[in-house]
Amino acid sequence: MIKMNKDKLKELANDLLFDMADQEYDTLLKEFDELIALMDLLGEIPNVDRGEPMIFPFAVTNTYLREDEAGTPLTKEEFLSNTPDSFAGQVRLPKVVN
Amino acid sequence: MDYTTLTIKELHALYVEGKVTPLEVVKQAIEKAKKDKTNSLEAVTFEQALEMATLLSATAVEVDNPLWGIPYFIKDNISTKGVETVASSNILKGYIPHFDAEVVARLKTKKAISLGKTTLDELAMGGSGMSGHLGRTYNPFDPKKERMIGGSSAGSASVVASGFVPFALGSDTGDSVRKPASYAGLVGFKPTWGRISRYGLFPFAPSLDAVGYFTRSVADAAILLDVLAGRDDKDLTSSFEKVEDYTKYTTSVKGIKIALIKGISDNISNPTLKEHYEQTLVELAKRGAIIEYVEIEKSLLNALFSTYFVISCAESTSNNANLDGVKFGARKEGKTYIDVIKNTRTAGFSALIKRRFILGSYSLKQENQELLFRRAQKARRLIVEAVNKVLTTHDFIYSPAAPGVAPLFDKKSDNLNIAHLIEDNHLVIGNFAGLPSITIPVCLDNGLPIGVNLTGRAFSEKALFGFAAAIEDITGLKNLQVEDK
Numbered sequence: 001m002i003k004m005n006k007d008k009l010k011e012l013a014n015d016l017l018f019d020m021a022d023q024e025y026d027t028l029l030k031e032f033d034e035l036i037a038l039m040d041l042l043g044e045i046p047n048v049d050r051g052e053p054m055i056f057p058f059a060v061t062n063t064y065l066r067e068d069e070a071g072t073p074l075t076k077e078e079f080l081s082n083t084p085d086s087f088a089g090q091v092r093l094p095k096v097v098n
Numbered sequence: 099m100d101y102t103t104l105t106i107k108e109l110h111a112l113y114v115e116g117k118v119t120p121l122e123v124v125k126q127a128i129e130k131a132k133k134d135k136t137n138s139l140e141a142v143t144f145e146q147a148l149e150m151a152t153l154l155s156a157t158a159v160e161v162d163n164p165l166w167g168i169p170y171f172i173k174d175n176i177s178t179k180g181v182e183t184v185a186s187s188n189i190l191k192g193y194i195p196h197f198d199a200e201v202v203a204r205l206k207t208k209k210a211i212s213l214g215k216t217t218l219d220e221l222a223m224g225g226s227g228m229s230g231h232l233g234r235t236y237n238p239f240d241p242k243k244e245r246m247i248g249g250s251s252a253g254s255a256s257v258v259a260s261g262f263v264p265f266a267l268g269s270d271t272g273d274s275v276r277k278p279a280s281y282a283g284l285v286g287f288k289p290t291w292g293r294i295s296r297y298g299l300f301p302f303a304p305s306l307d308a309v310g311y312f313t314r315s316v317a318d319a320a321i322l323l324d325v326l327a328g329r330d331d332k333d334l335t336s337s338f339e340k341v342e343d344y345t346k347y348t349t350s351v352k353g354i355k356i357a358l359i360k361g362i363s364d365n366i367s368n369p370t371l372k373e374h375y376e377q378t379l380v381e382l383a384k385r386g387a388i389i390e391y392v393e394i395e396k397s398l399l400n401a402l403f404s405t406y407f408v409i410s411c412a413e414s415t416s417n418n419a420n421l422d423g424v425k426f427g428a429r430k431e432g433k434t435y436i437d438v439i440k441n442t443r444t445a446g447f448s449a450l451i452k453r454r455f456i457l458g459s460y461s462l463k464q465e466n467q468e469l470l471f472r473r474a475q476k477a478r479r480l481i482v483e484a485v486n487k488v489l490t491t492h493d494f495i496y497s498p499a500a501p502g503v504a505p506l507f508d509k510k511s512d513n514l515n516i517a518h519l520i521e522d523n524h525l526v527i528g529n530f531a532g533l534p535s536i537t538i539p540v541c542l543d544n545g546l547p548i549g550v551n552l553t554g555r556a557f558s559e560k561a562l563f564g565f566a567a568a569i570e571d572i573t574g575l576k577n578l579q580v581e582d583k
Binding site: 013020027028031032035039041044045051052055058079082084096 | 472
């Protein structure tokens with residue numbers, strides 16, 4: 001694992017498309033030490049890396065195909081009613097190409 | 099008479115006898131909720147509730163429908179058509195779902211009456227009831243407001259413990275129903291993974307998430323599962339397993355085998371809890387139950403929280419990527435669409451949530467994934483195998499639901515720390531293995547409740563309710579709530 005520092009944390013936050021107050025990065029840096037301690041506990045399990053990862057508690061099988069029925073579960077008006085900004089029946093955002 | 103302090107079963111009996119109408123009950127519930135001192139309420143739907151109650155009061159009672167006219171609340175991470183649903187997060191402010199979650203739809207069909215939505219830890223990611231956008235949710239058992247009710251289903255626990263309504267919906271990803279139930283003297287139930295549809299539940303960590311609920315009696319918990327259990331084609335993880343008549347459980351414990359896990363059940367520090375926990379076991383043994391200590395490798399127990407933390411943070415980071423202010427939510431403008439998303443997420447998420455997302459994202463990075471996320475998933479398998487092995491020889495696992503009474507706010511936070519690794523986190527076993535699990539009160543310590551937890555085999559809900567009802571009978575702790583003073 002890489003050694004963590006504030007700049008790397010800021011990169012991670014930027015990847016997730018948000019920023020934090022400076023003191024929150026300090027808190028997070030301390031939490032990374034806790035995270036490493038937690039990870040050590042996983043490493044103490046005998047043969048932990050030999051097994052397969054568990055994705056879900058148990059297998060779920062859905063082997064049927066539903067009927068292909070046309071419907072309008074959500075109308076355009078309904079969808080746009082939750083949109084912070086819309087224009088001419090579409091979601092409006094700042095221009096991508098000027 | 100204060101009808102809202104009754105259980106579902108008791109209230110239904112009064113409806114059937116014609117001694118009270120839904121309108122009278124709903125009016126009482128609303129009056130009490132308006133005086134809420136625990137900061138438990140998000141959007142309320144009192145007018146719609148009164149309309150519905152008026153309508154029902156003019157019709158004949160449905161004798162075979164125990165949920166007819168019963169008021170309840172809904173945790174605010176469960177979608178409600180036409181009612182703002184924000185999961186106690188500023189980023190979702192203004193979001194109004196266009197559909198009901200399956201559980202809400204089923205309760206509507208049964209003519210239960212929703213009074214509105216309840217607070218939670220932001221996006222259900224916490225266990226204190228402190229991190230929602232409205233601030234702390236208080237424990238009604240502590241009038242000084244110094245103690246938490248726990249989370250994340252904080253508001254739902256509080257409204258039932260306050261005696262506003264006989265039940266409330268919650269969700270449980272680590273112990274988010276079962277731990278607050280312990281602190282609030284309630285029955286808190288989490289079903290087998292797939293038993294209750296999660297359609298309309300905001301996903302936190304879908305490999306662990308379950309819709310659960312709070313009641314004030316085991317019988318009421320069974321009544322609700324009768325309605326909520328069953329396959330739903332809208333949730334592909336919901337099960338085809340046969341639904342039983344859950345209210346027809348037996349309270350006989352003769353011959354049932356109960357497992358106590360060493361390292362959990364022999365490690366109780368609260369003397370009142372220890373005394374009542376052991377007394378209950380003595381009484382169960384007198385009634386014919388076989389009680390045995392079993393061992394689970396200590397390294398697996400020590401790794402419970404690590405495993406949960408990595409998996410839940412990683413899954414939540416991914417699941418909440420759609421919260422961007424573009425299609426819905428509280429958008430903050432910017433010069434480019436990237437700025438819009440970034441400004442929205444910066445302003446909309448609390449600092450705690452951001453830190454969890456960063457840790458989750460870190461564990462999913464290609465260079466870390468094997469050592470962090472995949473390793474946690476491998477640990478999960480080993481934990482689940484060990485737990486299921488116990489349940490091949492024993493019917494139930496019996497444990498304390500919490501180390502003691504509800505903690506003081508200043509003694510606990512949602513900041514990451516690894517104290518009380520096992521005592522505070524072992525309920526997550528039920529989520530890892532997808533097992534049905536129920537918390538019920540076992541004692542009061544200076545007026546503050548503490549619960550025990552029972553976990554059974556997958557899809558053994560009916561037997562689990564029977565076992566829980568037997569313990570309820572032993573303790574005599576049923577329909578606990580705080581008197582309105």
